[in-house]
Amino acid sequence: MQYVKILLLFLFLFVFVIPAASQEMIRVETPAVGKTFTVELKSSSVYAVDPFPYRLTDTPEAEIINRGCFSSLNPGSYDEVYAHSFFETISSRCILQLRVTARGKKTNVMTFVRARKYVDIKVTNEWQKVKLGKGTYAKLANFDVIARIDMSRSSKGCHTAENGGIYNNLKGMQTYSIREKGKLIQILNGDTAWYRILTKSCTMWIRAHDGKTGTLTLLKFSNKAIKPPKF
Numbered sequence: 001m002q003y004v005k006i007l008l009l010f011l012f013l014f015v016f017v018i019p020a021a022s023q024e025m026i027r028v029e030t031p032a033v034g035k036t037f038t039v040e041l042k043s044s045s046v047y048a049v050d051p052f053p054y055r056l057t058d059t060p061e062a063e064i065i066n067r068g069c070f071s072s073l074n075p076g077s078y079d080e081v082y083a084h085s086f087f088e089t090i091s092s093r094c095i096l097q098l099r100v101t102a103r104g105k106k107t108n109v110m111t112f113v114r115a116r117k118y119v120d121i122k123v124t125n126e127w128q129k130v131k132l133g134k135g136t137y138a139k140l141a142n143f144d145v146i147a148r149i150d151m152s153r154s155s156k157g158c159h160t161a162e163n164g165g166i167y168n169n170l171k172g173m174q175t176y177s178i179r180e181k182g183k184l185i186q187i188l189n190g191d192t193a194w195y196r197i198l199t200k201s202c203t204m205w206i207r208a209h210d211g212k213t214g215t216l217t218l219l220k221f222s223n224k225a226i227k228p229p230k231f
Contacts, residue, residue: 024114030060043092046115050083051138052228053165058106062098069094084193106231115219132202136226145190146212150205157202165228197225
């Protein structure tokens with residue numbers, strides 16, 4: 001009987017606790033508009049708020065009350081968190097205080113996902129090979145960078161990348177596609193919200209599109225697939 005209890009405890013930890021800890025995803029049921037809530041976050045970490053392929057108004061929005069323990073990574077608003085926004089904690093035991101400004105149209109749960117590492121891609125006017133391991137990624141906004149992807153030379157893992165959400169027609173690594181002289185061109189745009197799940201490693205060839213060089217920064221959340229929470 002004791003052996004069975006130990007086995008059940010191990011299965012619980014393996015199925016529920018360990019995956020949650022590795023992904024470090026915090027989900028908070030937000031209160032009514034105007035009410036405040038707090039979220040305790042790890043120090044020296046980058047977090048994405050609802051980075052999943054949601055529409056911006058599907059999830060709640062909140063203004064930040066205290067600014068002492070974090071630094072915004074958003075190119076626009078620095079005082080709010082909302083879907084597809086990012087910030088970095090800069091002090092130990094960061095307790096983020098927030099006030100709800102808008103309810104979500106689909107859910108009132110706000111999700112914070114901790115990034116495991118940065119992946120910086122230097123985009124130049126020359127073709128280069130970029131390798132990404134399997135796992136879950138999002139992209140920080142950089143309005144100056146637009147990359148062209150040669151999917152014909154890219155590995156199978158790049159083609160099968162998915163976002164796991166409502167925009168299921170956008171499979172692969174690209175943000176969108178355009179036609180140029182009758183040929184379909186895959187584009188990875190720096191400013192568009194982007195979330196991808198790679199079930200296998202991806203090796204792709206990219207270069208700048210229309211001379212839009214710079215750095216594309218991806219955030220890797222996990223070596224495993226993080227499916228968007230269902231509403």
